[in-house]
Amino acid sequence: MTDTTEATLAEICIVALAEAFRGDGEVLCNPMGAVPVIAGRLARATFEPDLMLTDTIAYAIEGNLPLGGDPSDAVVESYMPFRTIFDQVWSGKRHVVMGAPQIDRYGNQNFAAIGDDYRKPKAQLLGMRGAPGNLINHATTYWIPTQARSFVESVDVVSGPGNDTVASLPEATGRFHEIRRVVTDLGAYDFEAGDGTMRVRSLHPGVTLEQAQEASAFELTVSGEVPESRLPTDEERHLIREVFDPNGVRNGEFH
Amino acid sequence: MADKRMTEDEVVAELESGMTIGIGGWGSRRKPMSLVRAILRSDLTGLHIVSYGGPDVGILTAAGKCRKVTYGFVSLDSIPLEPHFRSVRQGGLLPDFMELDEGAFYLGLMAAAHRVPFYPTRAGLGSAMLSENPELRTVTSPYGDGEELVAIPAFDMDAVLLHMNRADAKGNGQFLGPDIYFDDLFAMAGAKTYMSAEKIIPTEDFLREGPVHTLKIPRTHVDGVVEAPMGAHFTECPPDYERDEAFQLEYAATAKDPEAWAQFRADWLELESHDAYRAKLVERGQA
Numbered sequence: 001m002t003d004t005t006e007a008t009l010a011e012i013c014i015v016a017l018a019e020a021f022r023g024d025g026e027v028l029c030n031p032m033g034a035v036p037v038i039a040g041r042l043a044r045a046t047f048e049p050d051l052m053l054t055d056t057i058a059y060a061i062e063g064n065l066p067l068g069g070d071p072s073d074a075v076v077e078s079y080m081p082f083r084t085i086f087d088q089v090w091s092g093k094r095h096v097v098m099g100a101p102q103i104d105r106y107g108n109q110n111f112a113a114i115g116d117d118y119r120k121p122k123a124q125l126l127g128m129r130g131a132p133g134n135l136i137n138h139a140t141t142y143w144i145p146t147q148a149r150s151f152v153e154s155v156d157v158v159s160g161p162g163n164d165t166v167a168s169l170p171e172a173t174g175r176f177h178e179i180r181r182v183v184t185d186l187g188a189y190d191f192e193a194g195d196g197t198m199r200v201r202s203l204h205p206g207v208t209l210e211q212a213q214e215a216s217a218f219e220l221t222v223s224g225e226v227p228e229s230r231l232p233t234d235e236e237r238h239l240i241r242e243v244f245d246p247n248g249v250r251n252g253e254f255h
Numbered sequence: 256m257a258d259k260r261m262t263e264d265e266v267v268a269e270l271e272s273g274m275t276i277g278i279g280g281w282g283s284r285r286k287p288m289s290l291v292r293a294i295l296r297s298d299l300t301g302l303h304i305v306s307y308g309g310p311d312v313g314i315l316t317a318a319g320k321c322r323k324v325t326y327g328f329v330s331l332d333s334i335p336l337e338p339h340f341r342s343v344r345q346g347g348l349l350p351d352f353m354e355l356d357e358g359a360f361y362l363g364l365m366a367a368a369h370r371v372p373f374y375p376t377r378a379g380l381g382s383a384m385l386s387e388n389p390e391l392r393t394v395t396s397p398y399g400d401g402e403e404l405v406a407i408p409a410f411d412m413d414a415v416l417l418h419m420n421r422a423d424a425k426g427n428g429q430f431l432g433p434d435i436y437f438d439d440l441f442a443m444a445g446a447k448t449y450m451s452a453e454k455i456i457p458t459e460d461f462l463r464e465g466p467v468h469t470l471k472i473p474r475t476h477v478d479g480v481v482e483a484p485m486g487a488h489f490t491e492c493p494p495d496y497e498r499d500e501a502f503q504l505e506y507a508a509t510a511k512d513p514e515a516w517a518q519f520r521a522d523w524l525e526l527e528s529h530d531a532y533r534a535k536l537v538e539r540g541q542a
Contacts, residue, residue, distance in 0.1 A: 128356050158386075
């Protein structure tokens with residue numbers, strides 16, 4: 001029997017992230033982390049059927065694999081070892097979802113290191129990983145479970161360049177740069193205002209503009225009436241709860 | 256045909272302090288750990304390690320063996336941040352490092368393998384990868400577009416260490432897991448390349464182990480072969496074995512406590528040989 005209880009915050013975030021893939025067509029959808037992975041699989045199972053997804057190891061797989069499910073149960077449609085992933089990055093046919101312990105008004109992201117001195121940081125985080133190459137080559141979306149901690153005045157180190165940074169580079173350099181969406185525990189944001197700043201696209205049910213602004217060290221851009229983030233449909237709720245994440249891993253990302 | 260078999264200690268005897276040493280694998284996956292431990296118990300120092308970093312980088316930096324590390328990340332995979340490496344970085348204990356985009360890192364290996372000074376990429380433009388690494392240069396396309404790109408320099412390495420699932424005594428190597436990572440490029444990029452393997456087998460048995468596409472390390476690029484069953488432990492080496500998560504947790508926990516770290520090194524990492532390490536794993540009931 002389908003669980004019809006009210007959508008949880010994690011499920012609303014999953015739907016908002018899935019919406020970031022709408023219109024992508026035939027690209028490699030490469031989400032990192034439980035909530036983004038569910039979102040990518042959900043988008044493909046519903047409104048974006050041509051997306052390509054991996055088992056998070058080295059295979060591109062068909063069908064609706066549950067989170068942590070055995071990939072040997074899935075149909076393999078292509079081989080995606082890391083080298084092919086990088087080739088795919090540079091070819092542009094990819095949309096990645098990454099985290100952002102720090103992000104600023106123009107979408108500059110830092111997950112490399114925290115502190116004033118990059119040579120001796122207060123906290124060493126992931127390092128550059130794939131951020132520099134991802135941002136300058138194809139669409140990127142960020143998933144931020146705690147907006148109040150991550151929306152900063154300025155980032156300590158730029159691992160993923162934002163819109164103002166890229167605007168200062170030669171035009172040819174930035175031609176593939178696109179920060180598609182930022183999804184947080186409070187709402188969804190885009191950069192469609194025209195000035196490169198982060199704009200409130202929707203707020204999750206019960207969240208006010210004042211609360212969202214309070215949980216940000218920079219001024220959020222608002223244009224017109226801000227809609228409420230959409231709730232999962234019955235089908236989406238079923239897919240999230242029964243198919244992709246029966247163990248509720250999605251609820252563990254908020255802390 | 257040369258028989259290239261040697262021991263871990265014989266490999267380390269060919270290395271020198273100050274060398275640039277590449278280490279294959281990825282994070283906590285198929286790392287040549289028996290060779291890393293042989294370096295740890297040697298008197299080598301001042302090394303420059305080039306690696307898709309995992310416990311190899313954590314162990315060698317925490318033990319003060321490194322003057323520099325070139326990396327895209329240092330991770331234990333199931334533990335996203337390598338805790339020993341974090342302590343070293345946060346303590347300012349690593350004299351020098353170059354942190355690159357992980358795709359750009361692949362180009363540094365490829366440039367060295369192909370003996371060209373650099374490969375161009377867009378990765379790094381606009382990010383701290385360029386501003387924090389002033390030795391990185393850009394190039395302008397000589398064609399009509401005139402686009403500016405980052406020139407990732409060739410990672411010239413004095414020696415490279417790898418771990419494969421199978422090898423023959425002549426130095427051909429075979430990976431049987433899901434991903435070779437960049438080990439074939441590492442092998443070609445090293446002035447000398449030393450390859451450990453779970454098992455050394457007769458050449459004619461390779462195709463019984465896996466399809467021809469798994470034979471990715473040709474002997475032309477391999478100088479020494481070490482038979483090291485469980486040689487990647489505690490990192491994963493599928494299909495031979497998965498990561499030893501319990502062991503990795505113990506290793507990671509010692510980053511918080513210098514005494515526990517010294518004890519762990521003595522108990523496990525500084526044992527006199529890989530045979531002694533394996534015997535101890537058997538005692539523990541894990542091999």
